[in-house]
Amino acid sequence: MLRADGITVAYGRQRVLRGADLEVVPGVVTGLAGPSGCGKSTLARVLALMLRPDAGSLSMDGTEIHRWRHRAARDLRTRVALIFQQPRLAVDPRLTLREIAEEPFHATGRPVEDLTDDVGLTPELLTRRPHEVSDGQLQRACVARALALKPRYVICDEMTTMLDASTQAHLVARLETYRKETGAGILAITHDEELLTRWTEPSGGPTVRMS
Amino acid sequence: MRIAAGVLVVLALAVVVVPLVVQLDQQLVDLGSANQAPSFAHPFGTDEVGRDVLLRVIYGLRVSLLIGLVAALVSMTIGAVAGLAAGMLGGFADRVIMRVVDGFNSVPHLLFGIFIVALFSPSATAVVVSVGLTHWTTAARIVRSEVLTLRARPFVDAAISGGSTRLRVVRRHFLPHLMPHIALASVLMVPHAIWHETALSFLGLGLPPHLASLGNMINDGARSLLAGDWWASLFPGLFILVPTLAISALVQYWRDRTNPRWRSELQL
Numbered sequence: 061m062l063r064a065d066g067i068t069v070a071y072g073r074q075r076v077l078r079g080a081d082l083e084v085v086p087g088v089v090t091g092l093a094g095p096s097g098c099g100k101s102t103l104a105r106v107l108a109l110m111l112r113p114d115a116g117s118l119s120m121d122g123t124e125i126h127r128w129r130h131r132a133a134r135d136l137r138t139r140v141a142l143i144f145q146q147p148r149l150a151v152d153p154r155l156t157l158r159e160i161a162e163e164p165f166h167a168t169g170r171p172v173e174d175l176t177d178d179v180g181l182t183p184e185l186l187t188r189r190p191h192e193v194s195d196g197q198l199q200r201a202c203v204a205r206a207l208a209l210k211p212r213y214v215i216c217d218e219m220t221t222m223l224d225a226s227t228q229a230h231l232v233a234r235l236e237t238y239r240k241e242t243g244a245g246i247l248a249i250t251h252d253e254e255l256l257t258r259w260t261e262p263s264g265g266p267t268v269r270m271s
Numbered sequence: 272m273r274i275a276a277g278v279l280v281v282l283a284l285a286v287v288v289v290p291l292v293v294q295l296d297q298q299l300v301d302l303g304s305a306n307q308a309p310s311f312a313h314p315f316g317t318d319e320v321g322r323d324v325l326l327r328v329i330y331g332l333r334v335s336l337l338i339g340l341v342a343a344l345v346s347m348t349i350g351a352v353a354g355l356a357a358g359m360l361g362g363f364a365d366r367v368i369m370r371v372v373d374g375f376n377s378v379p380h381l382l383f384g385i386f387i388v389a390l391f392s393p394s395a396t397a398v399v400v401s402v403g404l405t406h407w408t409t410a411a412r413i414v415r416s417e418v419l420t421l422r423a424r425p426f427v428d429a430a431i432s433g434g435s436t437r438l439r440v441v442r443r444h445f446l447p448h449l450m451p452h453i454a455l456a457s458v459l460m461v462p463h464a465i466w467h468e469t470a471l472s473f474l475g476l477g478l479p480p481h482l483a484s485l486g487n488m489i490n491d492g493a494r495s496l497l498a499g500d501w502w503a504s505l506f507p508g509l510f511i512l513v514p515t516l517a518i519s520a521l522v523q524y525w526r527d528r529t530n531p532r533w534r535s536e537l538q539l
Contacts, residue, residue, distance in 0.1 A: 108428070108432055109432075110428045110431065129431055130436070130437050130440075137431060137432055137434070138432065138434045141432060142432050144425050146425070149425045150426050151429070154447050163435070167430070167433050167434045167435040168434040205433060209434060
């Protein structure tokens with residue numbers, strides 16, 4: 061279980077999160093909703109070990125987290141995958157889609173598996189660079205990258221907000237397949253109520269509302 | 272821009288080809304033809320001991336360009352490593368490195384350069400070390416600030432989350448982004464390093480006095496200037512000014528044209 065207790069984060073003097081609690085349970089889709097600017101993305105970064113909170117504690121499968129970013133053990137930080145709202149910013153503009161999707165394998169020295177077929181990317185698209193594809197195609201590569209190392213938790217931070225309906229449906233379906241296959245816990249962050257209901261219902265997961 | 276490129280090509284050719292064709296005996300003295308004004312035989316005239324100014328100017332430019340290039344490379348390498356370390360490690364290491372940078376910047380760098388040169392006997396190595404050790408701070412600052420903006424970008428989060436080590440993030444994501452900035456700063460550093468080399472030589476601290484270097488020649492020429500022999504110091508002076516201005520003009524053009532900031536994002 062990925063469990064956050066009393067997470068408080070401030071950027072300078074501005075406090076964006078005040079004592080947030082959240083649990084992401086394996087095998088279940090947990091929803092997280094709330095208006096813009098309430099700190100959903102900040103909480104997502106804390107959960108992915110990308111941002112050290114100013115107060116509060118985080119534990120993953122019983123292990124208390126004390127180190128963040130590079131300092132976190134590789135095994136811990138690859139156990140949580142983060143999918144970003146804006147795929148444009150989440151990829152290195154100099155790499156091709158194939159390099160982006162396969163980067164985690166190279167970084168960890170594991171044998172490369174081709175996951176791009178599952179997310180609907182053709183071999184031709186894989187040779188292109190980010191500025192030559194659409195947001196939807198780029199987000200597909202990001203999903204492939206996120207699932208590459210078989211993470212136990214996937215945090216989808218407004219993953220589908222920028223995308224058209226069919227890409228949205230496809231990527232949500234891909235993550236649902238992944239959850240059923242591996243029993244991973246998914247945190248679905250969105251302010252689209254309809255999507256939230258549709259996504260959390262099959263697994264009977266809770267929806268947390270922030271304000 | 273075309274003029275600058277043309278000038279540089281001609282000078283580069285001269286610097287490469289002339290020494291292959293005409294050998295210069297650095298110590299040859301011909302008192303019989305001392306202090307001659309520019310003529311057909313000696314287009315730039317001769318100096319106070321009868322050496323041909325044109326030939327020596329070309330050899331001098333060769334030395335200056337070489338020292339300028341090597342010194343720029345040395346200072347950029349030191350600066351890039353320091354800036355990367357400061358930006359990547361952050362916290363205490365960052366503060367220490369940046370205080371060292373401030374410390375170096377607080378000393379007038381020509382004076383500090385003279386101090387370093389004084390530790391060696393006059394040689395090209397001493398000049399390179401002197402310029403390299405006093406000019407890495409600019410590069411360090413550029414690289415550090417770029418790393419700080421890069422570090423905050425989500426794709427670095429994604430790389431860390433994907434299991435990349437610090438070293439891999441640097442190699443795979445940072446260096447390719449930083450290279451255009453580093454290259455630009457290096458080229459800009461070349462004329463600056465040439466000025467320093469000539470300044471040190473002019474002060475008699477740079478290269479050994481018999482070697483044809485632009486600074487040495489101006490220094491020698493200054494003595495006969497009062498006697499009205501303007502050519503012995505004017506031409507070496509022009510040979511400092513023209514190539515450095517040409518390089519700067521080219522760099523400006525390059526910077527305006529290819530502003531490498533996230534090229535592919537600009538194309539969106």
